Amino acid sequence: MSNEENSTPGNFIRAIIEADLASxxxxxxxxxxxxxxPNGYLHIGHAKSICxxxxxxxxxxxxxxxxxxxxxxxxxxxxxxxxxxxxxxxLGYDWGDRLYYASDYFERLYDYAVELIRRGKAYVCDLxxxxxxxxxGTLTEPGRNSPYRDRSVEENxxxxxxxxxxxxxxxxxxLRAKIDMASSNMNLRDPAIYRIRHGVVHHQTGxxxxxxxxxxxxxxxxDAIEGITHSLCxxxxxxxxxxxxxxxxxxxxxxxxxxxxxSRLELEYTVTSxxxxxxxxxxxxxxxxxxxRMPTLAGMRRRGYTPASIRDFCERIGVTKSVNNVEMSxxxxxxxxxxxxxxxxxxxxxxxxxxxIENYPEGAGEMLQAPNHPQDESMGVRELxxxxxxxxxxxDFREEAPRKFKRLVTGGExxxxxxxxxxxxxxxxxDAGEIIELRCSYDPDTLSKNPEGRKVxxxxxxxxxxxxxxxxxxxxxxxxxxxxxxxxKDGADFTDFLNPESLLTLxxxxxxxxLRDAGPGEFxxxxxEGYFCVDPDYSHGLPVFNRTVTLRDSWAxxxxxxx
RNA sequence: UGGGGCGUCGCCAAGCGGUAAGGCACUGGGUUUUGAUCUCAGCAUGCGCAGGUUCGAAUCCUGCCGCCCCAGCCA
Numbered sequence: 205m206s207n208e209e210n211s212t213p214g215n216f217i218r219a220i221i222e223a224d225l226a227s228x229x230x231x232x233x234x235x236x237x238x239x240x241x242p243n244g245y246l247h248i249g250h251a252k253s254i255c256x257x258x259x260x261x262x263x264x265x266x267x268x269x270x271x272x273x274x275x276x277x278x279x280x281x282x283x284x285x286x287x288x289x290x291x292x293x294x295l296g297y298d299w300g301d302r303l304y305y306a307s308d309y310f311e312r313l314y315d316y317a318v319e320l321i322r323r324g325k326a327y328v329c330d331l332x333x334x335x336x337x338x339x340x341g342t343l344t345e346p347g348r349n350s351p352y353r354d355r356s357v358e359e360n361x362x363x364x365x366x367x368x369x370x371x372x373x374x375x376x377x378x379l380r381a382k383i384d385m386a387s388s389n390m391n392l393r394d395p396a397i398y399r400i401r402h403g404v405v406h407h408q409t410g411x412x413x414x415x416x417x418x419x420x421x422x423x424x425x426x427d428a429i430e431g432i433t434h435s436l437c438x439x440x441x442x443x444x445x446x447x448x449x450x451x452x453x454x455x456x457x458x459x460x461x462x463x464x465x466x467s468r469l470e471l472e473y474t475v476t477s478x479x480x481x482x483x484x485x486x487x488x489x490x491x492x493x494x495x496x497r498m499p500t501l502a503g504m505r506r507r508g509y510t511p512a513s514i515r516d517f518c519e520r521i522g523v524t525k526s527v528n529n530v531e532m533s534x535x536x537x538x539x540x541x542x543x544x545x546x547x548x549x550x551x552x553x554x555x556x557x558x559x560x561i562e563n564y565p566e567g568a569g570e571m572l573q574a575p576n577h578p579q580d581e582s583m584g585v586r587e588l589x590x591x592x593x594x595x596x597x598x599x600d601f602r603e604e605a606p607r608k609f610k611r612l613v614t615g616g617e618x619x620x621x622x623x624x625x626x627x628x629x630x631x632x633x634x635d636a637g638e639i640i641e642l643r644c645s646y647d648p649d650t651l652s653k654n655p656e657g658r659k660v661x662x663x664x665x666x667x668x669x670x671x672x673x674x675x676x677x678x679x680x681x682x683x684x685x686x687x688x689x690x691x692x693k694d695g696a697d698f699t700d701f702l703n704p705e706s707l708l709t710l711x712x713x714x715x716x717x718x719l720r721d722a723g724p725g726e727f728x729x730x731x732x733e734g735y736f737c738v739d740p741d742y743s744h745g746l747p748v749f750n751r752t753v754t755l756r757d758s759w760a761x762x763x764x765x766x767x
Numbered sequence: 768u769g770g771g772g773c774g775u776c777g778c779c780a781a782g783c784g785g786u787a788a789g790g791c792a793c794u795g796g797g798u799u800u801u802g803a804u805c806u807c808a809g810c811a812u813g814c815g816c817a818g819g820u821u822c823g824a825a826u827c828c829u830g831c832c833g834c835c836c837c838a839g840c841c842a
Contacts, residue, residue, distance in 0.1 A: 215780095333839085398840090419841070729803085
């Protein structure tokens with residue numbers, strides 16, 4: 205540990221960048237970009253890419269552009285553009301004045317395509333989509349040249365101009381790169397670079413174009429135009445790198461960024477494919493892109509995950525090229541760690557059970573003081589009303605005590621958090637035998653001190669019944685039952701693995717009174733229950749709290765083992 | 768069966784020829800008016816497998832095996 209000088213790169217991409225910096229490859233410049241397609245909301249996988257790209261720019265004194273890869277207007281719209289901008293900002297990153305759209309470059313891209321034709325490296329092809337597929341060959345058989353492959357430069361120039369002019373219908377013609385139909389890399393078998401799309405209004409360019417460039421052609425040139433030095437993308441584009449380089453080399457573009465691929469994040473018990481997330485939304489399996497069960501940034505924000513915890517998560521999972529499947533516990537740990545430090549403590553009874561303190565004077569009451577954070581005095585204290593009638597959680601009482609159960613039992617004692625020790629004297633049941641009330645007595649000499657001569661192990665939370673704030677609490681669990689719901693196993697659809705208990709809504713909860721004024725964006729630890737945040741939805745009167753994540757629960761473990 | 772990648776603890780992940788970091792998870796102890804937090808300790812004679820080179824190999828060589836990606840006019 206004596207190498208304070210040579211700070212470790214952190215991951216292989218940073219190692220490459222440091223080597224490039226050392227060799228002066230791009231004049232000591234580092235420029236990255238985050239290039240989402242605005243066809244859906246950003247999810248946790250994008251967060252990894254955002255943290256990587258913006259993080260590198262920050263650390264190496266470089267820049268990171270936000271560039272919308274908007275070449276397929278059919279699937280894209282401004283709602284997604286705005287949501288993406290909002291989410292990147294929320295995560296804590298800023299692109300300054302470097303907001304771009306690939307569509308900004310449509311005119312230049314068109315010129316590059318013309319240049320490709322002039323160089324005899326692109327041609328207009330009349331094959332139908334079906335024929336194109338047939339001519340492409342298979343993984344093991346080479347493809348065949350299109351009969352239109354040898355059109356003259358003049359004819360191609362004329363045809364391409366007429367494609368732009370709208371003389372041909374969708375699918376009638378495409379512009380293709382002329383590379384090698386026998387290449388073992390399918391991407392090099394004369395890939396399409398421009399297709400015709402009539403009747404779609406592009407969210408940025410309106411109806412100015414009826415031809416749109418394809419990803420492979422657009423991306424490398426957009427990177428070059430913006431002076432990107434390191435173009436980071438996921439592993440599935442590794443096979444596209446030769447094409448990325450081919451366009452730039454063939455066009456002799458002055459600046460040639462290098463594409464570096466890393467593996468995409470897979471998180472257990474969720475899906476991070478835009479197609480699948482879109483289906484969850486459109487088929488109504490969730491309430492929207494910002495449903496707290498969604499792995500989208502919007503969903504996690506509403507759930508109460510903090511930007512800091514997500515950035516910490518992205519830091520911890522690393523960046524490599526190996527297939528990975530990260531356990532949910534890593535993310536949850538990051539969330540707990542951040543919230544534990546920052547969340548004020550409160551008490552909330554989720555499953556109320558009435559308690560009457562029989563030796564506490566009727567109509568009386570007192571204000572007790574409770575710290576907002578047990579380890580951080582700077583967070584101050586709050587006042588809690590204590591009265592004769594309280595609510596505790598049903599789970600904190602048992603008539604018959606299991607081994608190791610250290611909460612309230614008939615005839616036993618328990619500490620009321622921040623208050624007195626009480627003893628349960630009598631259990632009141634209704635005709636159906638259901639417990640409806642507990643008759644207890646308190647020991648007035650146990651405020652801020654332990655009773656003498658006996659040990660009280662358990663501590664439970666409570667709220668004063670006449671002061672309690674009624675609220676709705678939504679308990680979230682994993683969206684899927686399977687660790688890897690997206691894996692296509694035996695023809696099963698990923699929706700088959702949806703967890704029917706991913707949302708449990710509790711409407712009869714009672715919160716301590718100072719939670720009455722909590723507003724959207726505020727978060728708390730409900731002691732012994734978990735971290736909760738205020739949901740923006742106030743549509744049905746009751747305040748709504750979302751459970752962000754539970755507390756670690758070793759009792760649940762013991763109980764599950766039959767403790 | 769073509770091409771491109773990847774295989775280090777249950778899950779991530781350092782390591783780049785000198786004798787296996789760290790995090791999460793898990794297990795056990797301590798503190799505790801949250802069964803929380805905090806804290807201490809444990810957790811790979813082993814790096815997909817088999818050979819080889821070397822004084823010495825997770826790291827180099829050879830051959831296998833397994834997994835992922837590619838046949839959109841999607842990105």
